[in-house]
Amino acid sequence: MKVTIKVNGNQVAAEVADRTLLVHFVREVAGLTATNVGCDSTSCGACTVLLDGKSVKSCTVLAAQADGSEVTTVEGLADGSGELHPVQAAFHAEHGLQCGFCTPGMVMASVSLLAENPSPTEDEVRTALEGNLCRCTGYHNIVRAVLAAAPATRERRPA
Ligand code: FES
């Protein structure tokens, strides 16, 4: 079947098998390999992207379900000048990563959280990221990064 998805602002159209997952469309058709696959059970969150602005685990969505939608991956966050999104900058500044495998999904889940809740508490951050697993950091610096990113993210919101 033919599927057309706007990925990071670019229309990507391809003939894919009906069972093609969105994460495979993103990685193999759009060629954007930062979005990772860490499990086959919807449990790790490494594949998190934004689908029409909301975070989804892209291993649980068929590419066909996203036909006609907009997807944002971590590659699409930085602006055209290469300046990092505040969440990316905060993960860097607060050392919110070690091996980095979970990081694209963590960042996208955090962007989604801050879009819905611009001033989260620490508990709200921890709850929002429950579906994203990290085997390295112990989560403390990730939570610190999200809290640190909140003011700059609020400033970027449309009035
Ligand atoms: S790869 Fe999607 S949740 Fe683990």
Ligand code: FES
């Ligand atoms: S930084 Fe290694 S899994 Fe999170």
